[in-house]
Amino acid sequence: MPSIIAARGVEKIFRQPRRLPGFIGGLRTLFTREFTEVRAVDGISFDIAAGEATGYLGPNGAGKSTMIKMMTGILVPTAGTLSVLGREPHSNRILNAAEIGVVFGQRSQLWWDLPVRDSFDLNRHIYDIPAGRFTENLRYLTAMLDMGGYIDRPVRQLSLGQRMRAEIAMALLHDPKILFLDEPTIGLDVVAKDAVRKFLAEVNRERGTTIILTTHDLVDIEEICPRLIMVDDGKLLFDGELKRLRATLGSRRRLTLEFAGDPGPIILTSATLTADDGAAKHFLLEDESVSLLDVLEELGRGHGLKDVKLEEPDIEEVIRTFYKTKPQLAGAAP
Amino acid sequence: MKVSAYPAFTVTAFLSRLVYRNQVWSGVFGELVATFAFIAVWTAAFSGSRNVDGVTLPDMVTYVLIAGPLLNWNTTRYIREVGDSIRNGDVTVFLLKPLHYPALLFFNQLGNNAFEQLTITLPVAVIVALTVGLLPPASPAHGLLFLAFWAVSWCMLFLIATLTGLLAFWLLTAFSLEWFLRGIMALASGAVVPLWFMPGALAALLGHLPFAWVSYYPSAVYLGKLDAPTSGVYLLIGLSWLAALAALAGWLWSRARHRLVVQGG
Structure with missing residues (x-):
């Protein structure tokens, strides 16, 4: 065109x-x-x-x-x-x-x-x-x-x-x-x-x-x-x-799991733990193909899960990630 | 774009002003007080004499109304609009249109001014005519000449105000310029004191500056203080000033467009 x-x-x-x-x-x-x-x-x-x-x-x-x-x-x-x-x-x-x-x-x-x-x-x-x-x-x-x-x-x-x-x-x-x-x-x-x-x-x-x-x-x-x-x-x-x-960047969604009480350490393969506030645990989803369902399935029942929050990365975060990870992309043609 | 776009701005500006009808009453009241104050000053100055330097008191009453509210219309609002639109960047909205910005200002102000003349000057003139009395033009010829001078006067004041507003491109403030202009206009346009009452040297100087075409010459022609041939000569000088100021405004505008600094972004 x-x-x-x-x-x-x-x-x-x-x-x-x-x-x-x-x-x-x-x-x-x-x-x-x-x-x-x-x-x-x-x-x-x-x-x-x-x-x-x-x-x-x-x-x-x-x-x-x-x-x-x-x-x-x-x-x-x-x-x-x-x-x-x-x-x-x-x-x-x-x-x-x-x-x-x-x-x-x-x-x-x-x-x-x-x-x-x-x-x-x-x-x-x-x-x-x-x-x-x-x-x-x-x-x-x-x-x-x-x-x-x-x-x-x-x-x-x-x-x-x-x-x-x-x-x-x-x-x-x-x-x-x-x-x-x-x-x-x-x-x-x-x-x-x-x-x-x-x-x-x-x-x-x-x-x-x-x-x-x-x-x-x-x-x-x-x-x-x-x-x-x-x-x-x-x-x-x-x-x-x-x-x-x-x-290229991965979607890097942020996941917060809130529990009724502190369930103790939770290790997941589908999500990386970034912060642990006891009853609230913060994860990063690096892989775009991982769905919320996958995470919840892996977590399983019995932890007293109260609330789930999944956040898309905002633009500041995309740019920050972009700066950190793939500077060689700059100026790349479409 | 066709030329009919510009008169559409005149109509739109006029309609916009109709929205604020209560402004009209305060406008009429203020103008009425100012006009009667001037009439009182001249009545006191004449203190019973029928004739001062060939000018009568009824001449001066008519002069007050023509040189003041009719011809020396208030540019404050207009200059602030131009200045503000430059300072806060609203000028960009007009630059995004396929329009010549100074021409747009001209037709826009024509609509604003037509509104003020119809709603403020006209009622004040009627009240003055019914109470103190106004003189008709000195002769039909002077009446016709006055119409030509009126057009020159309007364009002259518009251009002077536009130049003041455009300078805001460089100074980023129209406020101080506007005060400066107000002082100059009060003296040099003859809106307050006609040039014929001024000392010879001052009158000769001011009589050749463009400001005098705003109030002094049109009023003098109306009252028959200038004969037809002399009026013709001054009309031509006035038109030359218009051409010069228009060229200056056009030049300033093209410079401004190039150096346009849009705030923010």
């Missing part, structure tokens, strides 16, 4: 004026020009093909949003080349903007005081959407995102989940070729997160819209994006399928 986004050694360095503490320090900043350089994106290269759904994953401050802003043309790379739909985004900002849709989880594009429908209608003018197409898209999006109940209510009265669905609909009204989402599920409850994820996966599958999504929630990637680009501290750590990452 032809690539529609190509990044080659992209860098972004922010120069931030150094703020000195205190009142005198504040005054001094009026006269001094001291800067600290922050390397937010450090030599990132990748290709994204039309129709792909890619998760851009990393902890806070990893340079995810910066990369999105460069791809959408509102931030100029310090070095390297970036091409989106065959164009350099920042020097063709307006042409680029007409063909992409963007959702910022923490920044609203809707008009706060007006009904959702008015914001949509303004987009019809901005993107010059033909009337028939607009009506059809609006109907599809209203049904899919279940917006019928609040489309005529002012945005300031909406819940965060409703607002986020409206933001996503707004970004899709003009049939963009690429949809960028910067932390679209941030702050949403489980139900709202699930609705957003299902819809995005559907848009990618049914309409062939290329999706690039930043997140620090691993579940977003699992449900929407087969491909994962992982960054930390501005650098590319991993680029490939999520399955491959998991397979």
